[in-house]
Amino acid sequence: xxxxxxxxxxxxxxxxxxxxxxxxTGIAKKLGRSRVTEPPAHPFRGAPDFWRTxxxxxxxxxxxxxxxxxxxxxxxxxxSNLEDVKAFVVKLAADMNARYIIxxxxxxxxxxxxxxxxxxxxxxxxxxxxxxxxKARAAEADIGIVMADYAAAYTGSITVLSAARKGRSxxxxxxxxxxxxxxxxxxxxxxxxxxxxxxxxREQLPAGIHFISGPSRSADIENDLxxxxxxxxxxxxxxxx
Numbered sequence: 243x244x245x246x247x248x249x250x251x252x253x254x255x256x257x258x259x260x261x262x263x264x265x266x267t268g269i270a271k272k273l274g275r276s277r278v279t280e281p282p283a284h285p286f287r288g289a290p291d292f293w294r295t296x297x298x299x300x301x302x303x304x305x306x307x308x309x310x311x312x313x314x315x316x317x318x319x320x321x322s323n324l325e326d327v328k329a330f331v332v333k334l335a336a337d338m339n340a341r342y343i344i345x346x347x348x349x350x351x352x353x354x355x356x357x358x359x360x361x362x363x364x365x366x367x368x369x370x371x372x373x374x375x376x377k378a379r380a381a382e383a384d385i386g387i388v389m390a391d392y393a394a395a396y397t398g399s400i401t402v403l404s405a406a407r408k409g410r411s412x413x414x415x416x417x418x419x420x421x422x423x424x425x426x427x428x429x430x431x432x433x434x435x436x437x438x439x440x441x442x443x444r445e446q447l448p449a450g451i452h453f454i455s456g457p458s459r460s461a462d463i464e465n466d467l468x469x470x471x472x473x474x475x476x477x478x479x480x481x482x483x
Contacts, residue, residue: 289433298430303395304481307428310398314456316477327422327480328354331387334420334478335360340384344368344416347407348389351422356387368409377411386416386474390423393479394432397455400479401435404450413452419474421454425483 270277298306308318321327331354335343344366345351357365366379380386388408392401400421404410413419429435439447458473 293431294433296431298395300425300428303428303430304425307393307395307398307479307481310395311400311456311479314398315459316398316456316479318479318481321480321482323482324350324354324422327482328356328359330478330480331356331385331420332359334418335363335385338384338418340418342366342379342383343385343387344380344383344412345387346389346409346412350389350424351387368412369407376409377415380409380411380415383416385418385420386412387420387422388413390421390427390479392435393423393428394430394435395428396431399432400454402452402454403448404452405448410450410452413454414473416474418476418478419454419457420478420480422480422482425481428481 267277304320308320311318319330321330334340340363342364343356343360345356345368347367347369366374366376366383368376368380388402390400391403393399394401400423402408402410402413402421413421439451454477457475457477458471460468460471
């Protein structure tokens with residue numbers, strides 16, 4: 243019988259290790275071979291050198307991202323500048339008869355002047371009022387608008403980071419999502435994006451890192467594919483520049 247809490251935990255750990263040994267030894271015996279007790283050698287780690295340097299030129303990145311994002315059920319528009327983004331949002335809101343819109347509190351989105359351009363819509367800016375229930379505002383929104391932090395052409399993925407002014411709910415809860423992607427943020431490989439998080443270090447990582455590849459989809463129930471169950475059912479990627 244253990245005299246202290248620490249001794250009791252040590253006993254439990256020893257018992258657990260003994261059960262693991264017995265279990266693994268039994269598997270090895272049934273397979274007719276000796277126990278492997280040393281980890282296997284891994285002479286190669288991570289991506290090969292040629293892949294670390296692999297790059298597509300800009301026009302090919304645009305073409306590949308467009309093909310891959312559309313293949314996943316998303317929509318892609320090539321726009322020249324933020325004025326074109328504003329015109330696209332205004333037209334989409336009119337076509338949808340959208341009454342509730344939410345956007346991130348980002349400088350580029352501030353400059354669009356959507357509040358004045360959409361006087362009939364209830365347009366909310368994430369975290370602009372600390373007393374507001376922002377998850378509820380996002381859940382009722384017809385359209386959510388975000389600035390993409392990155393995008394990867396090879397996988398057709400958009401990366402959106404969470405921050406105080408960039409709540410994840412803006413991209414997760416509205417019926418329709420619009421992601422604005424400046425062309426300088428469109429990379430070839432996902433690895434180009436991920437390595438930046440490694441370089442930041444754990445203490446500097448954002449609260450959330452979200453990869454969006456088209457509309458929300460689920461086939462959890464009887465493998466029946468359903469769109470828009472866990473997030474926006476329609477996603478527009480606006481390539482700007």
